[in-house]
Structures are given as structure tokens and as C-alpha cells.
Amino acid sequence: METLPGPRTPCLEDTVARMLLLGLVLLQVTGASGITDVVAAYNLTWKSTNFKTILEWEPKPINHVYTVQISPRLGNWKSKCFYTTDTECDLTDEIVNNVNQTYLARVFSYPADATDYAGEPQFTNSPEFTPYLETKLGQPMIQSYKQVGTKLNVTVQDAHTLVRMNGTFLSLRDVFGKDLSYTLYYWKASSTGKKTAKTSTNEFLIDVDKGESYCFNVQAVIPSRKVNQKSPESLIECTSQEKGMSREMFLVIGMVVLAVIILTIILGVSLYKCRKVRRGRGGKEGSPLNAA
Numbered sequence: 001m002e003t004l005p006g007p008r009t010p011c012l013e014d015t016v017a018r019m020l021l022l023g024l025v026l027l028q029v030t031g032a033s034g035i036t037d038v039v040a041a042y043n044l045t046w047k048s049t050n051f052k053t054i055l056e057w058e059p060k061p062i063n064h065v066y067t068v069q070i071s072p073r074l075g076n077w078k079s080k081c082f083y084t085t086d087t088e089c090d091l092t093d094e095i096v097n098n099v100n101q102t103y104l105a106r107v108f109s110y111p112a113d114a115t116d117y118a119g120e121p122q123f124t125n126s127p128e129f130t131p132y133l134e135t136k137l138g139q140p141m142i143q144s145y146k147q148v149g150t151k152l153n154v155t156v157q158d159a160h161t162l163v164r165m166n167g168t169f170l171s172l173r174d175v176f177g178k179d180l181s182y183t184l185y186y187w188k189a190s191s192t193g194k195k196t197a198k199t200s201t202n203e204f205l206i207d208v209d210k211g212e213s214y215c216f217n218v219q220a221v222i223p224s225r226k227v228n229q230k231s232p233e234s235l236i237e238c239t240s241q242e243k244g245m246s247r248e249m250f251l252v253i254g255m256v257v258l259a260v261i262i263l264t265i266i267l268g269v270s271l272y273k274c275r276k277v278r279r280g281r282g283g284k285e286g287s288p289l290n291a292a
Contacts, residue, residue, distance in 0.1 A: 106126065
């Protein structure tokens with residue numbers, strides 16, 4: 001009687017094939033995991049003050065690095081901040097070449113160990129940025145001030161920028177010309193009511209009340225702009241008419257005190273000499289006569 005064969009066991013070839021298939025799946029999963037670790041940049045933001053310009057973005061990298069490119073409109077791309085783990089890139093050197101140009105930047109994401117990465121990296125474009133129209137105005141400084149009688153003269157110091165011409169750094173006035181103006185806010189030191197004055201130059205000459213002290217600060221303004229028209233206000237400065245009077249009074253009092261001291265010394269010396277003379281005379285009168 002012929003015995004029927006039992007269930008067929010998997011052959012060696014089937015086992016090997018299944019192992020290879022499993023390994024291929026694992027490799028694909030591992031590769032996919034590596035790809036997902038490379039995160040595209042987002043929230044690209046221009047930060048610019050007096051033409052000092054930095055591009056910022058998110059997120060902080062974990063298993064990847066970034067490279068930034070910048071280009072003027074219809075121009076060629078230039079790479080900056082190669083394979084960096086930072087989330088910002090200083091692009092000032094590029095934009096100061098022509099602050100009236102409109103620029104676009106993009107941030108590429110690469111695997112951390114792939115300096116010779118041959119694949120297509122992810123990248124994100126920034127918003128367009130025109131420095132002349134969008135850079136923020138920095139806080140101005142008051143260079144000098146003087147109050148004489150009923151006139152207050154205030155001079156504003158133009159901030160320097162990183163924009164160059166013929167090897168020289170230009171000031172805000174050099175760059176913006178008549179587009180730049182200043183506003184002066186001033187008030188009596190004993191009051192809170194503010195008045196304003198405007199100038200298209202760097203100097204103010206305003207009428208004030210004689211003998212009153214005044215406080216004031218200034219603000220840079222570009223009226224033609226739609227955004228970032230005004231700078232932060234400068235630090236507050238104050239004149240001090242009272243201090244001027246007190247100095248004069250102090251000088252007068254000092255002279256009076258000095259005169260009193262001198263007179264006191266002279267009087268003391270005179271009295272001392274008089275007493276000495278009197279003592280000398282009294283001694284002679286009280287001494288006995290010599291015997292003849």
C-alpha cells in the first residue's frame with residue numbers, strides 16, 4: 001500500500017526569498033525615515049534695521065543642515081551660509097550692493113552628513129524684500145542742543161549704515177536724501193503737554209518760553225513709505241535753566257564766602273598783633289624800677 005506524502009515544508013529557496021523581501025522592506029523604511037528627518041524650512045522672515053539685514057527661519061535642525069541662496073529679481077542665485085545648523089543668515093553684504101533692488105531668498109534642507117548630496121533637496125522661498133522700502137529705521141541720536149533765551153536749537157545725528165559708496169559708509173541721510181525727515185517732540189519740564197516740530201534737515205530751531213526748562217526727543221520718519229515709516233523715539237534730553245541760574249548763584253556765594261574768609265583771617269591777624277602789643281606794654285609798666 002502506497003503512503004500519501006505529508007504536507008510540504010517550505011523549501012530553502014522560499015525562506016531565502018522571504019528574508020530578502022523583508023530586508024528590502026526594512027531598507028525602504030529606514031531610507032524613508034532618513035528622508036523624513038530632513039525638514040523643510042518654514043516661517044522665513046526678513047529682519048532689517050538701517051540696512052543690516054538677516055534672514056531668519058524655523059525649525060532648529062536635528063538631523064539636517066541648511067544652505068541659503070539669495071538673488072535679485074531676474075538675477076542669478078548666490079549661495080550663502082553653507083550647511084549651517086543656524087536658523088539665520090546675514091545677507092547684508094548682498095543687499096547693500098543695491099538697496100533699491102528687490103530680493104528673493106530660499107533655504108535648502110540637506111541631510112546632516114551629506115555635504116556631497118546628489119539628490120533634489122527640499123527648499124522654501126522667502127517673501128520678496130526691497131531694502132529701500134522695508135528696512136526699519138534705527139533709533140536716532142541727539143547730537144547737540146542749546147537753549148538761549150527764547151530759542152531752542154536741537155541737532156540730530158544721522159545713523160551710519162553698511163551701504164558703501166567709493167569705499168565710504170553712507171549715513172541714512174546719504175541714502176534717503178529728502179525722503180528722510182525728523183520729528184521733534186518737546187514739552188516744558190514742569191508739564192506733560194507735548195508739542196511737535198518737523199524738519200527735512202537735521203536741525204530744529206524752535207521758539208520756547210524764556211527761563212523755562214524743556215525736555216525733548218526725536219524720531220526719524222520716511223513719510224512716503226507704506227510700512228516702517230517711523231523709527232523708535234530717541235532718548236529724552238532736557239535743558240536746565242534752573243541749573244544755569246544755580247551755577248551763577250553758586251559762583252556769587254562762593255566769592256562772598258571767600259571774601260568773608262579773607263576778612264576773617266585779616267581781622268584775626270590784626271587782633272593777634274594788637275593783643276601782643278598790649279601785653280608788651282603791660283609788662284613794661286608793671287616791672288619794678290631799677291635801683292639807682
